[in-house]
Amino acid sequence: MKKTIRDIDVSGKRVLVRCDFNVPMQDGKITDDIRITSALPTVKYLIENNAKVILMSHMGRPKGEPKPEFSLKPVADRLSQLLGKEVIFAASDVVVDDKVRETAEELQPGQVMLLENVRYRKEETKNEEPFTGQLAQLGEIFVNDAFGTAHRAHCSTAGLAEYMPSVSGFLIEKEVKFLGDALENPERPFVAIMGGAKVGDKIPVIENLLKKVDSLIVVGGMSYTFFKAMGYEIGTSILDEESIELAKELMEKAKAVGVQLMLPVDTVCAKEFDNSSEKGVFDRDKIPADMMGMDIGPKTIDMYKKVISTAKTVVWNGPAGVFEMPNFAEGTKAIAEALAKSEAVTIIGGGDSAAAVEQFGYADKMTHISTGGGASLEFLEGKELPGISCLEEK
Numbered sequence: 001m002k003k004t005i006r007d008i009d010v011s012g013k014r015v016l017v018r019c020d021f022n023v024p025m026q027d028g029k030i031t032d033d034i035r036i037t038s039a040l041p042t043v044k045y046l047i048e049n050n051a052k053v054i055l056m057s058h059m060g061r062p063k064g065e066p067k068p069e070f071s072l073k074p075v076a077d078r079l080s081q082l083l084g085k086e087v088i089f090a091a092s093d094v095v096v097d098d099k100v101r102e103t104a105e106e107l108q109p110g111q112v113m114l115l116e117n118v119r120y121r122k123e124e125t126k127n128e129e130p131f132t133g134q135l136a137q138l139g140e141i142f143v144n145d146a147f148g149t150a151h152r153a154h155c156s157t158a159g160l161a162e163y164m165p166s167v168s169g170f171l172i173e174k175e176v177k178f179l180g181d182a183l184e185n186p187e188r189p190f191v192a193i194m195g196g197a198k199v200g201d202k203i204p205v206i207e208n209l210l211k212k213v214d215s216l217i218v219v220g221g222m223s224y225t226f227f228k229a230m231g232y233e234i235g236t237s238i239l240d241e242e243s244i245e246l247a248k249e250l251m252e253k254a255k256a257v258g259v260q261l262m263l264p265v266d267t268v269c270a271k272e273f274d275n276s277s278e279k280g281v282f283d284r285d286k287i288p289a290d291m292m293g294m295d296i297g298p299k300t301i302d303m304y305k306k307v308i309s310t311a312k313t314v315v316w317n318g319p320a321g322v323f324e325m326p327n328f329a330e331g332t333k334a335i336a337e338a339l340a341k342s343e344a345v346t347i348i349g350g351g352d353s354a355a356a357v358e359q360f361g362y363a364d365k366m367t368h369i370s371t372g373g374g375a376s377l378e379f380l381e382g383k384e385l386p387g388i389s390c391l392e393e394k
């Protein structure tokens, strides 16, 4: 178990906190502030415990250069509103300079400052000096609370741990608790639902989950690679050629370890990748040569709903179809609804499945919605996340 801010004396100390304030922006305005509100428990705890709080984050991909459209100034303003107190914004094109150092030195207990986008510096994503050392000069304790970037070893997510005592914030603690408990100590039956388009990314996750779950449900774009592996024609559906062999191996592995690996039995197909395209429902062995699979079909939805209704733990990552197009969103919606109705512990991997649950209005019915798409996938894959492994053990 990793130490958290509860396990360390923060009073009067300058505490450097890595948050994930990578919020979506449109015309200079934040369109969704969930990542900011998710950081509040940690920030408030530090304020209440008289820490001098120095926040850091990245936003977007400025690629190592100062770019005004990626400035964290709007985040400082929003955070200030949410906290009901001033958040000093340390504007600097190089993130840390003399003025920023001075502001950090002069912080009083309970005060909060936010640094400029750490990705204004090219060293950040390479975890290189002199940036890590410059950040380190500002603080005495490092707190990582950015789950969304915990799978990356960057200056502000892992490098800082070499300089000072390092612990997790409450958001990382919560993510590790829910994802970790599901993997290591799930109430059974434990069902995983894996979907989305990027088959290559998810096959290693399926491989790890096969060691843990009772049933593994495959949905979405990756189904067609499995169909191909089963010898079916898939028309113009999305296919990951390189993963066909691995898909075969996974089906055999599942059999060998007694895990039920479930694939769709029917699929909604379209002529074009377009919401208004002509469509039809076909069994998985009858996909027409000139059509592509866009969603799971009604028989599959019924079959999966039954499995979900008996589960005690469900982890879901990846939509069941092209849910951004209303005509191909039924499968994803049905899964979100089945999870919302279920009594099980329901954990939603970040990214598209989190967006889908939100879009269909079921977010508050889930046990936990992860704030990190890539990070939660790597966690489910059983990989060590550098932004977490660098923190001190209890």
Ligand code: AMP
Pocket: 195, 196, 197, 198, 199, 220, 221, 222, 238, 293, 294, 295, 317, 318, 319, 320, 321, 322, 323, 324, 351, 352
């Ligand atoms: P991923 O990033 O791998 O989780 O994939 C998410 C994307 O997969 C979403 O944008 C979906 O539109 C897409 N997707 C889901 N099912 C299909 C499908 N049958 N064909 C093409 N794309 C799909």
